[in-house]
Amino acid sequence: MPLFVAAHVIARNTGQRTGSRTGDVSGANLQQQNMHTILVIGGYGFFGERICNALAQTAGIRLLIGGRNATRARAVAEGLGLQSSQGIAIDARATDLMQRFLKLGVDSVIHTAGPFQNQDYAVARAAIAAGANYIDLADGRDFVAGIEQLDTAARERRVFVTSGASSLPALSSAVVDRYLSRFSRLDSIRHGIGSGARSPGLATMQGVFGYCGRPFCRLVEGHWQTTRGWLDLQRYPFPEPVGKRFLGSCDVPDLVLFPRRYPGVRTVTFHAGFASAPGHLFVWAASQLVRLGLLSSILPLAGPLHAISRWLEPFVSDKGAMFVSLEGLGLDGKPQKLDWHLVAAKNHGPHIPCGAAIALAQKLARGEALPHGAMPCVGLLTVEDYLAALRRFDIHEMPA
Template identity: 75%
Template sequence: MPTSPTHTILVLGGYGFFGTRICQSLATNQSIRLLIGGRDEDRAKRLALELGLAPDQALAIDANAADLAQTLAALRVDTIIHTAGPFQGQDYHVARAAIGAGANYIDLADGRDFVAGIGQLDALARQRGVFVTSGASSLPALSSAVVDRYAPRFHQLTSIRHGIASGARAPGLATMRGIFGYCGKPFSRLVAGHHETTHGWLDLQRHQFAAPVGKRFLGSCDVPDLALFPARYPGVQTVTFHAGFASASGHLFVWAAAQLVRLRILRSLAALVAPLHRISQHLEPFVSDKGAMFVAMEGVGVDGQALSLEWQLVAAQNHGPHIPCGAAIALAQKLAGGEELPHGAMPCMGILTVADYLAALQGFDVREIAA
């Protein structure tokens, strides 16, 4: 793919919850010509002004436009970062457009089927000589990097349990629509060597995080790792993921609502997403600003003895929402720096190390607790 003196990166949904954070980081890189795109040109222009960018670096772009590939080519985009979720139910129109324009593609998707299925574009991406990856976020980019780091300690890794407890800062409305879309709905996960059915935001449990986070309620979530990890780590018998909110009462409310969906008393929580988002924003000053992530692994160590270890990442000052942005930032910096990333389409695993990921979060109150 032809290169230019500066690497042009378009952040689609660049003024959104995660997009803004990515743009704030990339705007300081002199090797990057940053474009902020989305349906609302006024919002894009306001962010561009805040970041000291030129007015023409803010664009009105519809991700669903039939001529998106032609638009990307005309803009000479080298890499597109797609943050405009929710990804559950989306197709690969944006990724296909990027490939058609000869541009690399990175997304922050958290939809299980969306991330796991990105490989269907592998042949096209290889033909065009571009890098295409999905799930460049906490899951599976960071979670798999953690497992990859510690896997050599195991003769046989049998269990991966992981989860995230958020801080007070409410995610974007699109993110909430995605994660609440499967509240009370059934999905499959691997437990003790068998595929079992659980339900979104049920399977209530409490996990002990490092201080100052402490114990948090968590519920089961349908994430890409549940599909990807059993294939990536042969011999693993259990893969689970749970997530929870900073407010215990808020989490228990969602748990109870998910029960109503499971019992078919409620059809879904779709109608509650917008009011819950507003309420969470109002309650933010009264809820903990601290969140955390954990990855717990069990199996047989290289010495033949049982081995159990746990890695954690703790965030304060409501800096937790920056963590999902780390992979896209790290990958963008690598591409802008001329580093060759693999051609083809793949879930975001085996591309970044934990160190790569955390380097993109320097300056934020994020602390690693290594196993």
């Protein structure tokens, strides 16, 4: 082990920072020592920059904005009123990540550089080895569920590691947990998202387009059934001012996590859609071609469609929404159905997936206890925790 790595490990184990001398610490250095250092990988990306914007304004946090392009990272840092040195070049695929984390004095890592569907846990493993907490915004079903394989290592290093700190499953599970006590038996969880005009980042679109038209399993009426990405077309009536939106089936972590978390549930489905009906129907039609074997994948369309959606943005509704619909038996034994909605206007919808990472990072910075170990991001936040991180935006819930 290199000497500087060993020094950092010793410092973490003794609760001290390296690079300081006892009895010879300036006020500025002492203040920095008492701050929680958070590195956001992908910090100038679609979700990463939004997270950085919130954390840069949070007391007690020393923020580092990381990405492969140092110029872009420094530009974001300066734009947020930070020192340019807080924008750094770092590659999530580098082999020396653990050493970099130690050298930077990182307490927590937020990984936003997707898509996660084809990634391994190298970043999380490096964070654990460096004694740092780890949070990611992964939406890949297997990636999020599989984070538990790092649980023993995370417990041994006494760090908090979670995957899926986003709308799914962090917010969706918080909604179910809030209303679970109103049911004597919960049978069905159906939920979905209709986006506004602001399209998600290219990495997110690539993650979704990768499984369009391809089969995956979900629980329906007590049986695991096969559906296909972006098919199973339906039109969901969101509350006004959003209105009806086309939605298609999506492969998300909730489909495997919820049947485990809520024993007895017989149906778990998730659907999503674009604000533009023609855009949604185009992707639906392309997914049909994959189903029929006429296209191997629509992944090559992600880049062009992302560019087109940005161009069309002024002509599409700036409002989006999320719903969670629960069905079962109420406490009186009678059938009960509860519908929860979250509505975003002014193209503020893309801030919603950032809420969990912001809320968790702020808890860590305040010294609040979070469990040691590695786990999907379920049961870690309440709805109130989540939405408090988004209170600056035009985002409002409609409770069931």
